[in-house]
Amino acid sequence: MLLVGATMTACSGGEDDAAQVSAPKAPATIPELTTDPVTLSFVWFEWPPAQALEKFANEEYKKVRPNATIKVNTVPNANWHDAMFTQFAARKTDFDIAILDSQHIGEAVTNGNILDLTDFVKKNIDVNAYDPYLLAAYGQFPQAETGKRDENASLYGLPLLGDTWTMIYRKDLIGDQPPQTWDEMISAAQKCQTDHPGVSGLAFHQANGSDAAAVTYNTVNGVYGGNLWDAKAKKIEGVLNDAAGQEAMDVLVNKMKPLTAKGSGNWFIDEVNAAVAQGKACIAFNWIAASGGLLDPKQSTLGKSKEEILGKLGFATLPKQKTDLVPLGGMGMHVSAYSPAANQAEALNFMKWFEQADVQKKWAAAGGVPSRTDAIQSPEFLNAGPFNQVYADSVPRMRDMWNVPQYARLVDIENTGVNAALNGAKKPSDALNDIAREQQAVLDSSGKKGGGGL
Template identity: 80%
Template sequence: MHDAQRARRRSSAGRQVRLAAGATLLATVAVACGGGGGGEEAGGGAAPAQIPELTDDELTLSFIWFEWPPAQALEDFANAEYTKERPNVTIEVNTVPNANWRDAMFTQFAARQTDFDIPILDSQHIGEAVTNGNILDLTDFVEENIEVDAYDPYLLAAYGQYPQAETGQRDEDASLYGLPLLGDTWTMVYRKDLIGEEPPQTWDEMIDVAAQCQADNPGVSGLAFHQSNGSDAAAVTYNTVNGVYGGNLWDSGEGQIEGVINDDAGQKAMDVLVNEMKPLTALGSGNWFIDEVNAAVAQGQACIAFQWIAASGGLLDPEQSTLGTTREEISEVLGFAPLPSQETDFVPLGGMGMHVSAYAPEERQAEALNFMAWFLQEDIQKKWAAAGGVPSRTDALQSPEFLDGAPYNQVYADSVSRMRDMWNVPVYAQLIDIENTNVNAALNGAKDPAQALDDIAEQQQSVLDSSGGLD
């Protein structure tokens, strides 16, 4: 039965989970383990410290994520491995387009009824989900079931803690509402045959090398990077450049954005992005995101590109590339390196955590907790790495299963200590929309870059202030 179910699942590639409309969902609340409960002010409740008794009945454990290769990889991996322990369980990873990901989850959260058990949240979504009581508090469960010392403290904080700490820090007294599922950051992808074996070491050098490569190779653009107004694409690009030129997105202690993101360093970063990097991109690239950057690299149309590591697997696929007929041939042409540094060496934190819906039935909440405890074991994390996942356990990150799995995996292992996240506040969705819209407008020539940055600062500060600041 499970094989048949999985076959049916795999035959429907490109499936999308429905966007549940709040108007059609009743505010019916499934009682959470430890007390999720009804009413507008109800909290998500706390998961029990010990995993409850699991059912022997047939059960489908449902995730929600966005459409990209790791989603299918997770479903295939879990159905191959988790069912060895729990043969009565089928794993479904339902997906939506990236731009709809947040709304697909929070529309159902608002109705207090979800058709998913494990929402995969971006790190910045956690504050909104916690303050609305949408996910379970996992603190006691983590203490009893998870080897926290096996993780970089910042990764535990980034994918589960709320309120969240500064980059590189974890407050051990703070609550955890999620656990790492997939780590990620950007890698610099470069054409070894066009710019040489050694990648540029500074951002300024990278721009110079890209400009020379573009001049020397007609029809090939110097750079390819995310510019889209969808999801967090353009904002992450600006935030990355802001970081390496010594800027800050805000003063998190004071809740101050205006005068911080648009200070001299912030303006320098915007100038570099719009006036130095943008001219090195292809015509029509103003709305590029993951797929478009991958296509440009695979088709030999970019000298240097920036991409999420977890989205880079297709770059080595001969069926998707014109750079070689085998994985080995493509690897001779493409190099993968950590991002260059400049004033600092910050890189963007990517990846996501897994959480438990406060509205899932009790038996599926119990199964979700069991899955998390299973998934985060050392041997399973190494198997996940071998299957193409990006683990967060330090021992798995340093294992041959991960480091030898792909040429960009070492990049991730080397980049963990450099990661910087965005604001982790309940109004994140509004802040990111403001930044995406304005950065995209600046990149596409619809707004003066300096004015775009000032508008970001003013509008974001207004949202943060009207929301009560950091609360």
């Protein structure tokens, strides 16, 4: 009965203050590493960066640790959170490094699932080499407000992959210059759709799964001047669904949705990329780290070479409107508290190695999106893809979601509501009011004072 109770508490996201478990501390100095063969296992979701990481690490890390093998285990994106936290709840994991979304950190910390890396970071990592917000977003809990890091707060992870949205546009259909405002973008998409029958004006994430529909709404919310919550007051109702929030939902459902393809109501990363690659979208939005395949002639109908494809596709930062906010994506690396001691030591050694300037530049050249400022600004990164300058320019504009242990429940509520509005099951205003009310109930029932801000 005690074991069952502990498991249920872990699955709940650590909302019972009395049941919270302190995260165990990692040593400041890396313990002696084994000379025996060792496999360092990661868990991530299935997408190109996962394969890129495994290939890169096995080529480069083996140069310093020949006895180590890197294995990146993947699951479907929709199952990613549960694949990790089900094992965390059982207090036994078949992975050593969990790649957590920034919003997952609070749940893992309050349940004692990952190591506290604060002392390790102080001794081994040059924190001044990073944009403060990226270091905070991928490792700090409680979170600081957007763009800031609390140097006294604990760190539980280190950056693995930075990310944000890029606007992908058909230069041959709408012109070489990308729209500069959100309203201009919608007008350009409308004209392109009218002028080119069979090509939809827009393609974007709408699915009720992972954080797909929620990120889309949150992005529009941000550029139209809305807020997701008042972090200090833990207030969502009356903030998310205020006048700016309602305008954003109206724009999304009544102006953007009509410009999407029939049957796109459950599209996510792969479907948006497919629409672009098949020449069926004038303007699209997708994560930068997922955009590399668009330049592959084997996956595209837009050209028989990368150069020919780039003659038709442009990549730009998101248009501005009332603000210039863009979504923060990306993930950090976190050491499982249940990994064997030898593997925890290897994980710490890998993280120290990975965060070095020269390794980050190599990771960038291999298709990764780095977080160190020197790597972001390096020729190795900026010349590796036409969308990499977009990421470099977007870093100062990023906004994250709610960094609280209740994240999984909050995002499920928002995904369901936004998806319902996009697919006509609810009126936009009703959907947003329901989201705000239900999310507020989650925060109120948790009674927690911790958590982060935007």
